[in-house]
Amino acid sequence: MDTIVVKFGGTSLASAEQFRKVKNIIAMNPARRLVVASAPGKRFAEDIKVTDLLLECYENAVAKKPVGECLTAVRDRFYEIIKELGIDFPLDHEMDIIRRNLMKKPDRDYMASRGEYLNSQILALYLGYTFVDPAWCVCFDENGNYDEGMTKRAMAAALHPLKTAVVAGFYGADEAGVIHTFSRGGSDITGSIVAQATEADLYENWTDVSGLKAADPRIVSHARTVEYLSYRELRTLSYMGASVLHTDAVLPAATQDIPINIRNTNEPDDAGTMIVRKIPKGKKKYPMVGVAGRSGMSVIQVEKVMVSDGAGFSALLLDIFKNHNLPFEQCLTGIDTVTLIIQTELFDEVKEQLLEEIRTTLQPDYLGVFNGISVIAVVGEKDTESNNANVKVLSALTDAGIEIITMNQGAGKLNLLIGVLEDRYQDAIKTIYQVMEGR
Ligand code: ASP
Numbered sequence: 001m002d003t004i005v006v007k008f009g010g011t012s013l014a015s016a017e018q019f020r021k022v023k024n025i026i027a028m029n030p031a032r033r034l035v036v037a038s039a040p041g042k043r044f045a046e047d048i049k050v051t052d053l054l055l056e057c058y059e060n061a062v063a064k065k066p067v068g069e070c071l072t073a074v075r076d077r078f079y080e081i082i083k084e085l086g087i088d089f090p091l092d093h094e095m096d097i098i099r100r101n102l103m104k105k106p107d108r109d110y111m112a113s114r115g116e117y118l119n120s121q122i123l124a125l126y127l128g129y130t131f132v133d134p135a136w137c138v139c140f141d142e143n144g145n146y147d148e149g150m151t152k153r154a155m156a157a158a159l160h161p162l163k164t165a166v167v168a169g170f171y172g173a174d175e176a177g178v179i180h181t182f183s184r185g186g187s188d189i190t191g192s193i194v195a196q197a198t199e200a201d202l203y204e205n206w207t208d209v210s211g212l213k214a215a216d217p218r219i220v221s222h223a224r225t226v227e228y229l230s231y232r233e234l235r236t237l238s239y240m241g242a243s244v245l246h247t248d249a250v251l252p253a254a255t256q257d258i259p260i261n262i263r264n265t266n267e268p269d270d271a272g273t274m275i276v277r278k279i280p281k282g283k284k285k286y287p288m289v290g291v292a293g294r295s296g297m298s299v300i301q302v303e304k305v306m307v308s309d310g311a312g313f314s315a316l317l318l319d320i321f322k323n324h325n326l327p328f329e330q331c332l333t334g335i336d337t338v339t340l341i342i343q344t345e346l347f348d349e350v351k352e353q354l355l356e357e358i359r360t361t362l363q364p365d366y367l368g369v370f371n372g373i374s375v376i377a378v379v380g381e382k383d384t385e386s387n388n389a390n391v392k393v394l395s396a397l398t399d400a401g402i403e404i405i406t407m408n409q410g411a412g413k414l415n416l417l418i419g420v421l422e423d424r425y426q427d428a429i430k431t432i433y434q435v436m437e438g439r
Contacts (some may be wrong), residue, residue: 002031003200007169007191010041010049011208012265013119016084019126025206025268026127034159034198035166036191037123039115040077045283050077050115051170051184061106062214071099078118087125109144110179113171116187120168129164138172138190140180146172148252155197167194188249192260197251202261203253205245210264211239211273212244214290215433217428223433226273226290228283233290233379234275235259236415240292240377250275279381286380287389288436291429295422297329298344299406302358303337303366313362314338320357324350329375330408330417339406341419344371373405374425378416378432390416392435400431 008022026032040049057070082089096287098114098233101107117133124131138159139150159165182189188205196294212234213223229237231254238247244262253260259401260275268366302317314331317338319327330341347354351369358367378393390409393416397404406419420428 002203002242003034003198003199004029004031004202005034005036005191005195005200006032006204006206007036007187008038008123008265009205009207010038010051011043012041012206013037013123014040014043014047015289016081019081019085019123021265021268022123022206023127024266028268031201032204033129033164034194034200035123035127035129035164036169036187036194037116037120037166038169038187040081041068048073049118050074050114053077054111054114055108057102058106058108058111061102062116065333066101067099071095071102074115078122082122085122085126087122089122089125091118094121107179109171109181112181113168113179116168116170120166124166127164129166129303132158132162132165132167132264134168134171134190135177135179136175138169138193140172140174142174142176142178144174144180151193152197155194159194159198168238176283182248183246185246186248188246189252192203192249192252195258196256199256200258203258204263205249205260206263206265207244208264208265208266209244209262210270211262212242212290214286215418215429216292218243220413220433221427224437227271228274228276228279229289230279230381231260231275232414233381236377236379237290237292240379241294242290242292244273245275263286286436286438288378288380288393291376291378291432291436293374293425293429295374295425296344297373297375297419298342298347299368299370299373299419300342300370301337301366301370302339302362302364304362304364305336316361317358320354320361324354326350326354331404332406332408334417341406343373363388370405372422373419374422375406376418376420376425376428376432378418379414381414389435393418393432396431396435397428400427402428402431 012018030285041049051068053074057067060067066164078091137154139147139154141147169190171179171181211225214226215223217223231250235250238245257277260273263272264270314333326346328340328342332339402424404418408417
């Protein structure tokens with residue numbers, strides 16, 4: 001039997017009307033038998049996600065403020081859905097348990113997870129599917145670290161006997177039954193884990209856009225939808241800020257070569273974006289798949305004559321960062337210079353002490369820090385150099401008068417990383433997009 005794991009995000013399950021669309025989508029293909037659900041998200045721009053309401057209840061409980069109002073707001077969101085769909089669900093009983101647990105001992109992850117817990121039960125009743133509580137089959141250790149091996153076994157065992165099921169997204173539990181969540185947006189990860197554990201044929205991730213755009217649509221309003229891209233390309237783009245899928249949701253499906261299809265619940269006929277290990281011949285139309293970027297970066301430049309003669313210099317420098325638990329985005333080495341790119345927000349916390357350590361340990365000839373940098377990734381597996389794509393990008397930026405502060409391309413040729421000043425970031429994205437489109 002073919003198996004498609006279908007994950008529906010918060011906007012796809014935000015109201016009774018959206019639940020109806022979801023049911024229609026599932027009914028269109030009998031292989032859509034394993035469903036992963038998020039908590040109700042926003043119905044309109046100013047709306048509040050149920051997960052945020054639940055977190056507010058938690059914050060209030062910790063601060064010993066009244067929790068009645070926000071718990072009622074949570075209840076009302078679910079009540080509206082069950083009433084409109086005519087579902088017989090013991091909502092008040094469930095809310096009572098949540099309230100009692102909150103009053104006994106407020107626990108952030110437990111509270112945050114209750115949106116998925118309730119919504120998935122409601123969806124299961126509406127579809128006539130079995131509800132599966134991930135507290136039994138998404139395994140964490142007591143420190144809240146995800147345990148892949150245990151999960152694969154537990155999930156496969158939980159789902160094997162079931163023809164159809166709805167698994168709540170976003171959370172799991174440790175051996176003592178304590179709830180742990182993934183980071184925000186983590187139901188995407190649950191969907192990928194379910195696909196991995198059941199060796200599904202396809203993982204469909206249903207959201208409110210028809211796939212990944214080749215550039216941020218807030219900057220390039222007419223950006224095309226990417227039809228196909230590789231797991232590696234997607235991971236890079238999502239790390240660099242393209243927000244169509246949680247960054248950690250790629251790996252579980254990718255380990256089994258399961259294609260991931262991003263689809264739009266509001267436009268179910270759109271093909272969306274297909275993410276695969278290797279793009280089939282004829283489907284790769286552009287040498288560069290997409291462009292994305294992140295601002296708020298700092299560049300740290302360390303110069304010392306003869307750096308290149310002492311292999312230990314870079315190691316000592318990186319050690320200083322490691323000792324401060326400070327991750328860096330890129331490390332570029334040249335003759336007598338090492339350049340590090342780092343998030344300004346993280347760097348600022350330890351800046352003075354860290355610079356002092358560099359001065360005393362390495363005694364550089366020059367030590368400079370520049371803030372206000374954006375890093376842009378031009379992504380396209382192995383192809384950024386064929387068709388002279390890199391050269392075209394760099395010369396277009398130069399022609400547009402955009403200064404290139406740093407540039408970096410690893411031997412894997414997955415992406416070209418370019419640092420520009422933040423105030424030229426949008427211009428740079430527009431310029432690169434035009435090159436990508438062959439204009
Ligand atoms: N409901 C959670 C959040 O808002 C998880 C998710 O939607 O994937 O982040």
